[in-house]
Amino acid sequence: MEGAITISVRELVSYVYRTGSIDERFQTNAALVEGTAIHQEIQKKYKEGDQSEVFLEYEYEKDQMQLHIQGRCDGLLESEKGPIIDEIKSTAMELDEIEETTHLVYWAQAKGYAFIYARKEKLNHIQVQLTYVQKKTKEKKRFLRTFTYEELSTFMEETIEEYSSYARILLHIREQKNQTIPDLSFPFPSYREGQRKLAGSVYRTVKEKRNLFAQAPTGIGKTISTLFPAIKALELDDMDRIFYLTAKTITRATAEEALLKMKEMGLQLRSVTLTAKDKICFQEETICQPDYCPFADGYYDRINGAVVDILLHETQMTRPVIEEYARKHRVCPFEFSLDLTDVVDVIIGDYNYIFDPRVSLKRLMPDRKRKTALLVDESHNLVERAREMYSASIHLQSYMTVKEDWHGENDTITKAAMAIEKGLNRLYSSEEEYRRLESVPGELEENMERFLSEAESILQDDAEGERADRLVDVYFESQRFMKILEFVDEHYRIIGESTVEGNFNLKLFCLDPSHVLKETTKSFRSGIFFSATLSPFAYYKEMLGGGKEDYILHLPSPYDSSQIDVMITPLSTRYKNRAHTLTELARRLQHQVEEHSGNHLFFFPSYQYMEMAYYEFRKLSDVDAVMQERGMGEDRREDFLAQFEVGGRLVGFAVLGGIFSEGVDLRGDRLNGVAVVGIGLAPRSFEKELIKDYFNEKKRNGYDYAYVFPGMNKVLQAGGRLIRSETDYGAIQLVDDRFLSKKYLQLLPGDWENYRILN
Known part of the structure; x- marks a missing residue:
């Protein structure tokens, strides 16, 4: 047998019979919830003997291909003329606008259920009913038709015949994947220190359907060390897909590079990168209406051809690839990428596609989630992002x-x-x-x-x-x-x-998003949360929804402490002292530039402080200096980073916790020194104080949870820009007298412990 495909009746008929345009003049986010409630309301009024949510399945086998077709019909009703298959649809349309032939795909779905039931019960004929419910008025309109078994059998045969060429493509790409994963070896000559342990832990976690919280140092190669074992785990039973979730565009690119590296080693699987609608939209305004957008007009008439074309000719469906095929087939690139998530093996995208209750992928049905592993990159970011998502x-x-x-x-x-x-x-x-x-x-x-x-x-x-x-x-x-x-x-x-x-x-x-993160992760096969800075570990594991049953992994830095010259300058950077210590701060930064040749990045807790220090530094130094601008777009960010060239002598001024303090990879002599000014504390606020009080009530150190731990994470992330490989050397200067207190010294990573104090 060449292979088998399991598909729902709804997916089958949607592929074959969907037509028309994307038309989002106005759609409520509550439509799915409303539809479920309307279904349940109708089903409650069924008579005694009537059944709801009846599971039906059918095995089709022909020409070395097997389809397992299944689904749940909304209702199986009794009547004097025999059973009735009832299909319920909620609609925003006025009922007098709906005719029997308005939605042929709905009839196709109901006929699919009717065929399976009639075949199972050996019926010569069966009744099929479409029940429309107007969302606002809750009024109903029904259409009832009778089909013979021969009619339904012919319908199903024609539907499967139409689907079969696509099914063979899916079987072909599955076979490619299954043949190449066993032979895939780690795509580098050897593992870096700690990489093998991380990879092994990820594989074991996915195999045992558990969760893992891993702190892996910067430069260890976290992306390949998580993606590679997760892909090897696709051989396991009930493991179909991987979501690689990130907070930033640059880390998405790193995941794409890792997949490309494995492709060069012979791996054949399909991946898609999801890009936000407003970024990938071809039109000046994101108006998803057929009379405005030619890529929305007739989208469903062309999408099947676009999907087949890209699956046959591409393995990595990155943004440029999606855009190329979307223009070729004149389809919306955003909806195109979402449609591809149903058939690819790896999906790369933002956290919100899984964790945000507003925009999470509704097409992710529970049975598919149970076969999906989540890889959550830079997961320290997810704490604050989740707090925002659920506020x-x-x-x-x-x-x-x-x-x-x-x-x-x-x-x-x-x-x-x-x-x-x-x-x-x-x-x-x-x-x-x-x-x-x-x-x-x-x-x-x-x-x-x-x-x-x-x-x-x-x-x-x-x-x-x-x-x-x-x-x-x-x-x-x-x-x-x-x-x-x-x-x-x-x-x-x-x-x-x-x-x-x-x-x-x-x-x-x-205040505390840990409970919603835990509930979301629980519906997936496994969750792998990893970052260079899950420190302190207990705090991040708790805040990300971890429990006693979850695995933990804390890898030491693979680099020698001699690669980093760590300096602590005990100068007050408190708001009230900044003007007084500004000149001395500029001198200390100038001293770092003189002592360590090359390029440097200096990080500050605010734009205002950064600008003050920049102009004071320029008075003392003739070294070229550039400053982060407010609201920089992607092109300007790239231009900023491109100035840090090998062999250069440039000083960059940037904001701590901003776009340049994490996820930026300036390898080798592109970056030779970093300074972090301040301990990263957020200003006191009503909300931060509420967080502090909440965790105090939970017998935690509320001040640390609200201020210290998130602040120090920014410091560690900024410092992590420096050493990215075994051959990197450089200097880190931490400017604040509080860095010498016990609380903050305990939070410094092991390879920063050999610091010297600049008095």
Whole structure:
């Protein structure tokens, strides 16, 4: 047998019968949840003897190919004329616009279930029903047809015949993968120190369906040491795919390079890199409508040809490759890349595709998650990113704007916005800027629901213009708030912020994202969380949702401490002392440049401090110096880094925790020295204090959790830009008297311990 493919009835008929355009004039993020609720509501009203969610399966075998077709029909109903297959569909369309032939793909799905059931029960004929439910009114419209078994058998035979050429391509690329993975060896002559241990730990973790938290030093080769064993693990039963998740574009490129290296060693598997819609969109504006975008118009008529073409001719579907084939077949590059996630073996993308409740891939069904391993690169970043993903705010000014925009033209949306405005005004306080609230008032929650409903009515009528755009923004802001409200529990605080201008912001603030990260990871086969700076280890393991049952790995640095000249300069960088110590700071930085020839990068806790130090340094030194700009785009970032040439003598001034302090790889003599000014502490704030108090209540050191550990992580990341290989040498200067306190000395990595103090 050449091979077998398991496919759902829905996937089968969608491939064969989907047509038309991408048309996102207005779609609610709640559509999937709404659809599920509507299904359940209809199914509750089934009569005694009727069944819901009936599992059906069918084995098809022909010409050395086997298809295992399966699925769950919404309803199997009893009637005087025999059984009825019921397929339920929720719709935003008005029911009088829907005719029997409006959605042929829905009939195809229902007929697929009907064929399997009729074949199993040896029926000569069977009834098929489409039940449409209008989302807003909950009104129903039904179409009932009777099919003979011969008709259904012919339909299924023709459907499979249409799908079979694509199925053979899938079997071919699977065979390529299965033949090349066993012969794949580590794509370098030897392992660096620690690499073999990391790779072995990753393989064991995936094999045992567990999670791993690994701190692996900068330069060890974390990407290849995690991807290689995960790919070898694709040979295991119930292991189909890998998600390689990153926070930055540059680390995505590193993963692509690792896959290319393994391809050169003979590996044949397919990967796709996901790029944000607004970055990869071919149009000036991201408007996914057929009358605006030729790549959305007729997308589903052309997508199958695009998928087949790229699968036959490419293995690595990076952004340039996606764009090339998208233009060739005139399809939306973003939707094209998402469609490819269904058939590739490795998916490279941002954290949000898995962890963000707003944008996570809805096509990831539970059975597919259980066969997928997550590789989470630079996972120290995920703590703060998850905190942002699971927090949400609404703003009084937003609803005031909606009220003004629609006053005198649409009373319902105006009244809904006014009701929220009044509710938020009741929470406003002229006496305190920030305060903690115990709950979101029930009346406000009800008014938010009403506002969302009224806004949907306007937006689904294709409202256009600036005020419609503003309404869309407020709609999604409100919807996100209501979505996050479902998560609010003891890990959250509700914050009211009152401004002197009279505005008021209501925020659902996630203090501790560990519980949601744990729940998300639990649905996948394995989660591998790795970084050079999971320090202190216990803090990051806890914050990333780790438990006692998870594996941990802490690898020492493979580099000799003699490669780094670590200096601690006990100079105060506290805000109140900065002006007083500025000249001395510039002298210390100038001394570093004189003592260590080559290129240097100096990191500062803020743009303002960086700019002050830059101009003071320029007074003392004639060495060329460049400074990070606010809001630099990707091209400007690349230009900035390109100036650090081998044999050069350049000083770069940058912001700690910014785009140049992690994920940047200036190997060899492109970087010879780093200075980190300050201990990375975030300024005191109401939110940070809430985090501190929360962890104090949990018997942790709240100040460390809120300020010290995140701050020192920035320091370690910045310092990690220096030594990237066994042949790199250079200097690190840590400028702050607090670095010499016991708390901070304990957080320095082992290869920084032979420091000298510059008095």
